[in-house]
Amino acid sequence: MATVEERVKEVTAQVLKLDSDQIKLDDSFTADLGAESVQSIELVAMFEEEFGIEMDEDAALSVETVGKAVDFITQVCAEQGVDVEE
Amino acid sequence: MNRAKKRHPLVDAKKPNLLEDTYPYSLPPLIRFEGPVIENIDGKAVEFDFGAVKDRNILISDTTFRDGQQARPPYTIDQMVHIYDLLSRLSGPNGVIRQTEFFLYTKNDRETLDKCRSLGHKYPECTGWIRAIKGDFRLVKEAGLKETGMLTSCSDYHIFHKLKFRSRAECMDSYCEVVDAAFEAGVRPRCHLEDLTRADIDGFVLPFVERLMEMSSQVPEELTAKIRLCDTMGFGISYPGAELPRSIPKLIYKLNQECGVPSDRLEWHGHNDFHKVHTNGGTAWLYGCDVVNTTLFGFGERTGNPPLESAIFEYIALKGDLCEIDTMVITELANYMRSIGLPIPDNYPFVGRSFNTTRAGIHADGLRRDEQIYNIFDTEKLLARPPRVAITDKSGTDGVVHWVNEFFGLKGEDRINKIKIHKIARWVIDQYDEHGRLTAISDQELEAKVKELMPDYWAKYKAS
Numbered sequence: 001m002a003t004v005e006e007r008v009k010e011v012t013a014q015v016l017k018l019d020s021d022q023i024k025l026d027d028s029f030t031a032d033l034g035a036e037s038v039q040s041i042e043l044v045a046m047f048e049e050e051f052g053i054e055m056d057e058d059a060a061l062s063v064e065t066v067g068k069a070v071d072f073i074t075q076v077c078a079e080q081g082v083d084v085e086e
Numbered sequence: 087m088n089r090a091k092k093r094h095p096l097v098d099a100k101k102p103n104l105l106e107d108t109y110p111y112s113l114p115p116l117i118r119f120e121g122p123v124i125e126n127i128d129g130k131a132v133e134f135d136f137g138a139v140k141d142r143n144i145l146i147s148d149t150t151f152r153d154g155q156q157a158r159p160p161y162t163i164d165q166m167v168h169i170y171d172l173l174s175r176l177s178g179p180n181g182v183i184r185q186t187e188f189f190l191y192t193k194n195d196r197e198t199l200d201k202c203r204s205l206g207h208k209y210p211e212c213t214g215w216i217r218a219i220k221g222d223f224r225l226v227k228e229a230g231l232k233e234t235g236m237l238t239s240c241s242d243y244h245i246f247h248k249l250k251f252r253s254r255a256e257c258m259d260s261y262c263e264v265v266d267a268a269f270e271a272g273v274r275p276r277c278h279l280e281d282l283t284r285a286d287i288d289g290f291v292l293p294f295v296e297r298l299m300e301m302s303s304q305v306p307e308e309l310t311a312k313i314r315l316c317d318t319m320g321f322g323i324s325y326p327g328a329e330l331p332r333s334i335p336k337l338i339y340k341l342n343q344e345c346g347v348p349s350d351r352l353e354w355h356g357h358n359d360f361h362k363v364h365t366n367g368g369t370a371w372l373y374g375c376d377v378v379n380t381t382l383f384g385f386g387e388r389t390g391n392p393p394l395e396s397a398i399f400e401y402i403a404l405k406g407d408l409c410e411i412d413t414m415v416i417t418e419l420a421n422y423m424r425s426i427g428l429p430i431p432d433n434y435p436f437v438g439r440s441f442n443t444t445r446a447g448i449h450a451d452g453l454r455r456d457e458q459i460y461n462i463f464d465t466e467k468l469l470a471r472p473p474r475v476a477i478t479d480k481s482g483t484d485g486v487v488h489w490v491n492e493f494f495g496l497k498g499e500d501r502i503n504k505i506k507i508h509k510i511a512r513w514v515i516d517q518y519d520e521h522g523r524l525t526a527i528s529d530q531e532l533e534a535k536v537k538e539l540m541p542d543y544w545a546k547y548k549a550s
Contacts (some may be wrong), residue, residue, distance in 0.1 A: 037482055038508070038512055041483050042512065045508040055505070056501040
């Protein structure tokens, strides 16, 4: 099973049409990876679908970097009883 | 160099001050005054107490069927009767819309008047409108009306160039003969001072009104002449310090305080040639003229008259209370007028299709968080028109989510968040970015997309 980090990078690459190998943990979704407003929403929606979780909209949209997204999703998965590979 | 004359320290707060005494949301924003207003008249400082308007018997009159009809093809009899019926409902038990006036010249005019009166409504009272010709009082008498308006044009443009009088004295004598005929016929004359804001006030208007007051002193109170101040070309100005004849404050003061015409016999009739029509009507109320003459949706000669529906909201704002007025009738009237072909612009206040529709995403975000941020008052409660968002490339996901929630009728905790509408938001953006669309997206298109892309929500909220 892929780790949370790998899955987050894969979803990010798919939504933003990037190569997942080029995505780094300290990349900002907007400043570095070029996510526009609607793409930020799509990222959150795809993360929910990928991990089978529900995220608080404001909290999820305030996450700025890939690394923080990994931490946030890991925490939400734990809270909602979803098993993931860390 | 610091040029500040007074320091204004921050008043920090942890809770918002929403100024609800002025913006109660359940009512239109209230108009509150502090202290008297001073107007210099003939070198003398005159105080006006605007706050007194709360206790004065200010009223609205209507000329939708007269001035309003001069600006469009004639209404049918049934249409006028239906509009009159709705006006009566809007007027409420206190008769805020006190009077409406009718032409009397054709068989249709008289049949319309009879049918309106047969409805048995107390308000608006039906009055007539005739030329200043003695013979025309026969029509008023035959119609059984107690009051009629009559043209007593007062600027030299009219006296000399239109009516071709040889002198002002001849003109005044002629008008007074007709007023006498009205008294003799037992009909109350309402003298329409046409083109007042272009008239010689000291040289003609005040002497004429003084003579009318003298004549009125000889007849019973119910026949005494009323004065309609007609700003025929929309030249009237509300600003303190403006000169006569354009100054509304000074015109009203002179007629009210110098000629002694009581406030309840003064009526303001404006036109919108300079976009001042509504404020000028409100100004007339504040300076001592009790009645503002209006038309539905401002329809009237050329640029129109004070909009009746705006006067209703102004009235409520000044009184600080709904006064038992059912403002929902305004929406009903607008829908009816549209159905019979009256064009109401989409951005027209209170009733236009988009009057409370926002297009900018940042505004939509505000609406989503709290509709009070970008809605003028509770438009759903007062007009059956909740705030809406029109979807374009500027709407953003906030606009789309607001639209979807309104469409499903979801409020509070039930509202869907932005994450759930991402497919709709993507479709909207692609319309512009990928397909080069230049027009707004219609409700019908969005509805179809919601059905296609949000089937679970559709099944939950729309399938039944």
